[in-house]
Amino acid sequence: MAKGASQLTSEDVRRMARLARLALSDEAVEDHRRHLAAVLDHMEILRGVDVRGVQPMAHAGDDAAAPAADEPGRLLPREVLMRMAPAAEPPFIRVPKVLGDEGGAS
Numbered sequence: 001m002a003k004g005a006s007q008l009t010s011e012d013v014r015r016m017a018r019l020a021r022l023a024l025s026d027e028a029v030e031d032h033r034r035h036l037a038a039v040l041d042h043m044e045i046l047r048g049v050d051v052r053g054v055q056p057m058a059h060a061g062d063d064a065a066a067p068a069a070d071e072p073g074r075l076l077p078r079e080v081l082m083r084m085a086p087a088a089e090p091p092f093i094r095v096p097k098v099l100g101d102e103g104g105a106s
Contacts, residue, residue: 008037 010026013033017024024032076084078091087094 006037008033008040 010029010033013029013036014024017029017032081093082088082090085093
């Protein structure tokens with residue numbers, strides 16, 4: 001059974017550091033103990049979350065994360081767009097050059 005956050009000792013952190021081949025000062029050990037305890041506390045909260053009925057996600061590219069359809073919406077009035085543009089010469093908006101001389105017409 002895993003230890004809870006309140007049971008995490010400095011010796012536990014020293015052992016983990018040794019296994020990871022890390023050299024930690026006494027101050028760093030205590031700092032890491034507090035951070036790890038906070039992570040374990042958060043894991044305890046997550047353990048209590050009811051996930052019944054929640055569809056598992058196999059990877060980050062699942063359909064649940066699919067982008068929204070790219071559909072045109074209501075347009076802003078031209079005057080508003082001109083005021084928002086960093087550089088404008090009505091009725092045009094100036095944009096920085098993105099292609100070099102070899103990239104096409106300028």
